[in-house]
Amino acid sequence: MTTIRNTPWDALEVGMEAELRRVCRADDFFVFANITGNMNPKHFPRFKNVEGALQEPVAPAMWIATLVSSVLGNKLPGPGTLYKSHCLEFFERAFAGDEVVVRIKLTEKKDDCIAVFECAIDTTDGKKLARGVAEVIAPTDPMDYSFDDIPGLIVERHVHFDKLLAEARPLPPIRTAVVAPESEDALLGPLLGYDNTLIDPILIGDAAKIREAAAKVGRDISAFELIDEPRHRAAAALGVRLVNEGRAAALMKGNLHTDILLAEIVKRDGGLRVGRRLSHVFVMDVPGLTHLLLISDAAINIAPDLETKVDITQNAIDLAHTLGMAEPKVGILSAVETVNPRIPSTLEAAALSKMAERGQITGALVDGPLAMDNAINLEAARTKGIQSMVAGQAEILIAPNLESANMLAKELTFIAHAEAGGIVIGAKCPVILTSRADDDKARLVSCAVAALYAHRKPPA
CATH class of the missing domain: 3.40.718.10 (Isopropylmalate Dehydrogenase)
Structure with a gap:
C-alpha cells in the first residue's frame, strides 16, 4: 500500500525543500489533450514541421506546470494543500523522452496559513524549463492518504x-x-x-x-x-x-x-x-x-x-x-x-x-x-x-x-x-x-x- 503524509502548518519551516522526477511520455500528452481540449498537434507524436521532418512531441507548458502541483500535493506540504496562486515563466521546452525534475523551496510563511514556495523546473540533462512562485494554503492538521485505489488510465493508442x-x-x-x-x-x-x-x-x-x-x-x-x-x-x-x-x-x-x-x-x-x-x-x-x-x-x-x-x-x-x-x-x-x-x-x-x-x-x-x-x-x-x-x-x-x-x-x-x-x-x-x-x-x-x-x- 502506498501512503503519503503531509507536513502541517505548525511543522513547516522556511528552507524546507522537496522534488519530483518524471519522464515525459507521449501518452501523458494525449491524456492532457483529452482533459483540456487543447489539440495543438505540436504536442502529439509524429508531428511534422514546415519542412515535413518528423519532430518529437513538445510537452505542453501547462502540463509541465501541473507537475509543481504534484510536489505540493504529495510531498510538501502534502495532503490537504490547496492552491492560492501560481506564477511561472517558461524558458525552454521539454520533449517526449525527457526526464524532468521539479524542485520547490519554502521561502515564506504568511498569515492565514499561506506558504510561499519558489519553484524550479529543469530537465535532468540541464535545460532550464521554468521558474516561478506558488502560494498555497497549507493544511493545519496531520493527514495521510493511501492512493492504491485510484483508478488508472489506459490511452487508446495503437x-x-x-x-x-x-x-x-x-x-x-x-x-x-x-x-x-x-x-x-x-x-x-x-x-x-x-x-x-x-x-x-x-x-x-x-x-x-x-x-x-x-x-x-x-x-x-x-x-x-x-x-x-x-x-x-x-x-x-x-x-x-x-x-x-x-x-x-x-x-x-x-x-x-x-x-x-x-x-x-x-x-x-x-x-x-x-x-x-x-x-x-x-x-x-x-x-x-x-x-x-x-x-x-x-x-x-x-x-x-x-x-x-x-x-x-x-x-x-x-x-x-x-x-x-x-x-x-x-x-x-x-x-x-x-x-x-x-x-x-x-x-x-x-x-x-x-x-x-x-x-x-x-x-x-x-x-x-x-x-x-x-x-x-x-x-x-x-x-x-x-x-x-x-x-x-x-x-x-x-x-x-x-x-x-x-x-x-x-x-x-x-x-x-x-x-x-x-x-x-x-x-x-x-x-x-x-x-x-x-x-x-x-x-x-x-x-x-x-x-x-x-x-x-x-x-x-
Missing part, C-alpha cells in the same frame, strides 16, 4: 499497428483478387489498401454493382482491372484461379458468404491447399499491452481436434514470424492451468506443449494449459506459482474452439478498445476476411498483415 503499417507501406503492393466487392463496405477495404500502397486490387464480381458501390463512395475505379462475374461461386473460383496462375498473390473477401470463398480455396483439384489446415488469425493491438497479440482460430475451425490445433498453432507462429516476432510465446488456453481429464482442452494443451518440445511444432515457445489471466499477466502467473517462459507474457493465444476465440477477440475489440485485423493462412496465399463491423484501421491493417506475410513468408 502504436503496434502504426509500426506494422510503416513496415508494409514501402513494400511493393501485392496483387490481390477481391471477390464480390459489390457493396460500399466491401469496396472500402480494397480501396484503403490501394490508397496506402499495400495491395493492387483486381475486382471480380457483378460489374454493375461494383460500379454502383464506387459511385456511392465517390471513387473512380476505371484504373482497376474489373472482371464481370455476377455468380459468387464462379467469382470465387476465378479469384482462386488467378492465384494459381500467378496473377494474384492474395485473396480478399467482399460481399459474399465466407463459406463460398473457402469452398473454392480448399478444393482438392484447383484449390489453394498446401497440406495444412486453413485457420484464421486475429492480429490485435490492445491498449496497455507492450506487444501485438495474436488469437486463433476465431473464424474457420469450429471444434478443432488435436491434429487441427497443431496446424492452427503452427499457422499462427508462421504469421508471427513475418510480423517480426523471432520466437513468439504461445499460450494454449483453457479454463484452468492444470491438466484435468474432465476438461479435454487441458489434455490437448498439454499435448501441444509436449509436441513443441519434441519439434512437432516449431519456431516458438509453447506452453499450456494456461488460463487467460496467467497467460497474459505476470503477477497472476506468479501468484499461481507457474514457472514458465510463456506464462504472463504470451504473444499468441490458441483458444479451445471457435466460440471462445471469437468471444475473446470481440471482447477485446468492443470492451478493451483493441484494434483487430487478421487473415486466413494455411493456403497458397493469404486470404483477407473483412467484416462489415470493421473500421477503417482494421481493414487497413488486415491488408498490411497480408502484405507482410506474402513478402516475408519462406518459399513453400
Whole structure:
C-alpha cells in the first residue's frame, strides 16, 4: 500500500525543500489533450514541421506546470494543500523522452496559513524549463492518504499497428483478387489498401454493382482491372484461379458468404491447399499491452481436434514470424492451468506443449494449459506459482474452439478498445476476411498483415 503524509502548518519551516522526477511520455500528452481540449498537434507524436521532418512531441507548458502541483500535493506540504496562486515563466521546452525534475523551496510563511514556495523546473540533462512562485494554503492538521485505489488510465493508442503499417507501406503492393466487392463496405477495404500502397486490387464480381458501390463512395475505379462475374461461386473460383496462375498473390473477401470463398480455396483439384489446415488469425493491438497479440482460430475451425490445433498453432507462429516476432510465446488456453481429464482442452494443451518440445511444432515457445489471466499477466502467473517462459507474457493465444476465440477477440475489440485485423493462412496465399463491423484501421491493417506475410513468408 502506498501512503503519503503531509507536513502541517505548525511543522513547516522556511528552507524546507522537496522534488519530483518524471519522464515525459507521449501518452501523458494525449491524456492532457483529452482533459483540456487543447489539440495543438505540436504536442502529439509524429508531428511534422514546415519542412515535413518528423519532430518529437513538445510537452505542453501547462502540463509541465501541473507537475509543481504534484510536489505540493504529495510531498510538501502534502495532503490537504490547496492552491492560492501560481506564477511561472517558461524558458525552454521539454520533449517526449525527457526526464524532468521539479524542485520547490519554502521561502515564506504568511498569515492565514499561506506558504510561499519558489519553484524550479529543469530537465535532468540541464535545460532550464521554468521558474516561478506558488502560494498555497497549507493544511493545519496531520493527514495521510493511501492512493492504491485510484483508478488508472489506459490511452487508446495503437502504436503496434502504426509500426506494422510503416513496415508494409514501402513494400511493393501485392496483387490481390477481391471477390464480390459489390457493396460500399466491401469496396472500402480494397480501396484503403490501394490508397496506402499495400495491395493492387483486381475486382471480380457483378460489374454493375461494383460500379454502383464506387459511385456511392465517390471513387473512380476505371484504373482497376474489373472482371464481370455476377455468380459468387464462379467469382470465387476465378479469384482462386488467378492465384494459381500467378496473377494474384492474395485473396480478399467482399460481399459474399465466407463459406463460398473457402469452398473454392480448399478444393482438392484447383484449390489453394498446401497440406495444412486453413485457420484464421486475429492480429490485435490492445491498449496497455507492450506487444501485438495474436488469437486463433476465431473464424474457420469450429471444434478443432488435436491434429487441427497443431496446424492452427503452427499457422499462427508462421504469421508471427513475418510480423517480426523471432520466437513468439504461445499460450494454449483453457479454463484452468492444470491438466484435468474432465476438461479435454487441458489434455490437448498439454499435448501441444509436449509436441513443441519434441519439434512437432516449431519456431516458438509453447506452453499450456494456461488460463487467460496467467497467460497474459505476470503477477497472476506468479501468484499461481507457474514457472514458465510463456506464462504472463504470451504473444499468441490458441483458444479451445471457435466460440471462445471469437468471444475473446470481440471482447477485446468492443470492451478493451483493441484494434483487430487478421487473415486466413494455411493456403497458397493469404486470404483477407473483412467484416462489415470493421473500421477503417482494421481493414487497413488486415491488408498490411497480408502484405507482410506474402513478402516475408519462406518459399513453400
